[in-house]
Amino acid sequence: MSVKVYVPREATARSLGADAVARSIAEEVARRGAAVEVVRNGSRGMFWLEPLVEVETGSGRFGYGQVQVRDVPELFASGFLRGETHRLSQGPVASIDYLKRQERLTCPRLGVVDPTSLQDYVAHGGGAGLRRALSLPPAEIVRQVTDSGLRGRGGAAFPTGIKWQTALQAPGERKYIVCNADEGDSGTFADRLLIEGDPFCLIEGMTIAGLAIGATRGYIYLRCEYPNAFDILNAAVAQAYQGGYLGADVLGSGRTFELEVRLGAGAYICGEETSLLESLEGKRGQVRFRPPLPAIEGLFKCPTIINNVITFASVPIILERGAAFYRDYGAGRSRGTLTIQLAGNVAHGGLIERAFGMSLRELLDDYGGGTFSGRPIRAVQVGGPLGAYWPPSKFDTPLDYETFAAAGGMIGHGGVVVFDDTVDMAAQARYAMEFCAIESCGKCTPCRIGSTRGVEVIDRLIGASPVPDGYSGADSQEVLLRELCDTMQYGSLCALGGLIPLPVLSALDHFSEDFHQSNRHRVSRS
Numbered sequence: 001m002s003v004k005v006y007v008p009r010e011a012t013a014r015s016l017g018a019d020a021v022a023r024s025i026a027e028e029v030a031r032r033g034a035a036v037e038v039v040r041n042g043s044r045g046m047f048w049l050e051p052l053v054e055v056e057t058g059s060g061r062f063g064y065g066q067v068q069v070r071d072v073p074e075l076f077a078s079g080f081l082r083g084e085t086h087r088l089s090q091g092p093v094a095s096i097d098y099l100k101r102q103e104r105l106t107c108p109r110l111g112v113v114d115p116t117s118l119q120d121y122v123a124h125g126g127g128a129g130l131r132r133a134l135s136l137p138p139a140e141i142v143r144q145v146t147d148s149g150l151r152g153r154g155g156a157a158f159p160t161g162i163k164w165q166t167a168l169q170a171p172g173e174r175k176y177i178v179c180n181a182d183e184g185d186s187g188t189f190a191d192r193l194l195i196e197g198d199p200f201c202l203i204e205g206m207t208i209a210g211l212a213i214g215a216t217r218g219y220i221y222l223r224c225e226y227p228n229a230f231d232i233l234n235a236a237v238a239q240a241y242q243g244g245y246l247g248a249d250v251l252g253s254g255r256t257f258e259l260e261v262r263l264g265a266g267a268y269i270c271g272e273e274t275s276l277l278e279s280l281e282g283k284r285g286q287v288r289f290r291p292p293l294p295a296i297e298g299l300f301k302c303p304t305i306i307n308n309v310i311t312f313a314s315v316p317i318i319l320e321r322g323a324a325f326y327r328d329y330g331a332g333r334s335r336g337t338l339t340i341q342l343a344g345n346v347a348h349g350g351l352i353e354r355a356f357g358m359s360l361r362e363l364l365d366d367y368g369g370g371t372f373s374g375r376p377i378r379a380v381q382v383g384g385p386l387g388a389y390w391p392p393s394k395f396d397t398p399l400d401y402e403t404f405a406a407a408g409g410m411i412g413h414g415g416v417v418v419f420d421d422t423v424d425m426a427a428q429a430r431y432a433m434e435f436c437a438i439e440s441c442g443k444c445t446p447c448r449i450g451s452t453r454g455v456e457v458i459d460r461l462i463g464a465s466p467v468p469d470g471y472s473g474a475d476s477q478e479v480l481l482r483e484l485c486d487t488m489q490y491g492s493l494c495a496l497g498g499l500i501p502l503p504v505l506s507a508l509d510h511f512s513e514d515f516h517q518s519n520r521h522r523v524s525r526s
């Protein structure tokens with residue numbers, strides 16, 4: 001029997017040399033005439049260990065971290081095919097603390113399976129949710145999702161069951177399932193990791209959604225900057241067709257579900273669901289007025305469920321284990337698990353799936369291990385480019401939607417970006433406004449014009465440009481900035497313009513010293 005050696009095919013690992021390592025292992029195997037099968041798995045989500053090479057042994061999978069081509073002959077010589085110790089050894093992978101302390105309900109197969117093997121997916125429990133769904137009437141599938149308490153993981157945390165119920169009840173001969181895989185938030189990668197590591201789980205979740213509302217066609221709108229995910233996803237879709245998981249007769253049930261992958265248009269606003277639908281219809285990505293909601297009138301004016309990758313990927317386990325099992329995890333009205341993405345200036349960046357309720361401090365200390373630079377953490381931004389900047393005094397806030405919102409933040413898609421004490425928070429606030437100006441779809445005035453004016457006001461506030469005659473100094477500019485943010489928050493058509501005040505004002509409120517002109521020489525350190 002051959003030994004299985006796993007080398008990730010995921011983009012981070014590849015960017016760190018995983019392809020060359022896989023080739024080098026194959027060459028060494030040929031030289032030695034060893035019986036070895038090299039499997040290209042997904043990433044476990046421990047980026048500082050990539051490329052993480054794993055070897056399957058009788059006592060589980062043993063890991064070797066940060067492997068480079070030059071290490072390969074030495075690994076063979078020291079008996080890594082038997083899991084023996086080497087300076088790069090990480091021991092049994094499942095026992096690595098970072099992984100052991102996670103609750104992987106949505107991502108149990110991440111880094112474990114070959115993402116392009118349907119057989120491997122099924123061998124690791126995949127498909128059980130779909131089989132159960134096929135035995136249930138549509139309303140019962142929707143009830144399971146509703147009762148589980150699952151809320152959308154794309155950012156807005158809308159109850160998934162209510163959305164599905166609306167689409168189920170909406171009249172229409174044709175209905176659609178659309179997956180939002182545009183993943184535009186800074187510091188986020190959970191969608192990509194899931195697609196590159198366990199794409200059949202997403203396909204299964206979308207197929208269950210199709211059964212739930214009577215939709216026979218689905219689209220995955222994938223961020224165009226994800227070419228590796230695109231290849232893996234297309235390979236998985238092709239296999240799912242071959243294996244009878246997609247097509248005109250899903251698992252012999254006589255039910256149809258067709259699925260296609262489409263590349264996104266490359267704009268942040270195309271992640272907003274109505275812009276995404278415009279883009280999918282071949283038009284320029286611009287926000288639609290609501291109502292009607294997409295669940296009633298979405299793609300090509302048909303009832304459409306649009307959900308995030310992680311939302312769909314959470315559905316199979318809910319159907320397999322039942323709503324109560326999933327609901328049992330979490331805190332308050334935030335049920336189940338959150339896939340947190342830890343990024344920025346952090347020692348141990350990666351994916352952490354835990355039940356809602358863990359504090360930010362626990363996340364940063366126990367998982368993150370401090371900053372990469374070794375300097376103190378000064379701020380984190382949670383929730384992507386529209387999320388608040390928080391100082392350490394707020395780190396005890398638990399990660400659940402309501403508590404976070406009550407504390408003036410938002411969890412969004414679960415991205416957490418860490419900054420050390422060299423960060424210039426006025427520059428971060430300016431960047432938020434600039435980002436909005438660049439990415440605005442232009443449909444409404446508060447966002448289109450307000451964001452550009454916002455950059456100008458911040459420049460005047462910090463003394464980077466002169467204050468016009470008739471305005472008296474920095475205070476007037478701060479009043480102006482706050483009024484502008486108020487207009488954007490309440491007057492914008494969608495959450496891009498509506499939420500950009502959050503990073504701007506949180507920076508101003510918690511790090512006001514960086515905005516004072518007298519301090520600017522000090523904060524220009526970054």
Ligand SMILES: Cc1cc2nc3c(=O)[nH]c(=O)nc-3n(C[C@H](O)[C@H](O)[C@H](O)COP(=O)(O)O)c2cc1C
Nearest residue numbers: 152153154180182183184271272273307308311495
């Ligand atoms: C400016 C903007 C960008 C967004 N980008 C994304 C995105 O990249 N991925 C995503 O899933 N949701 C994104 N959303 C949220 C979607 O509009 C929508 O709420 C989500 O796709 C619904 O799926 P869910 O209920 O599963 O979260 C964005 C929203 C806004 C306002």
Ligand code: SF4
Nearest residue numbers: 441443444447494497
């Ligand atoms: S807030 Fe900005 S992105 Fe949203 S609709 Fe208005 S102009 Fe477009």
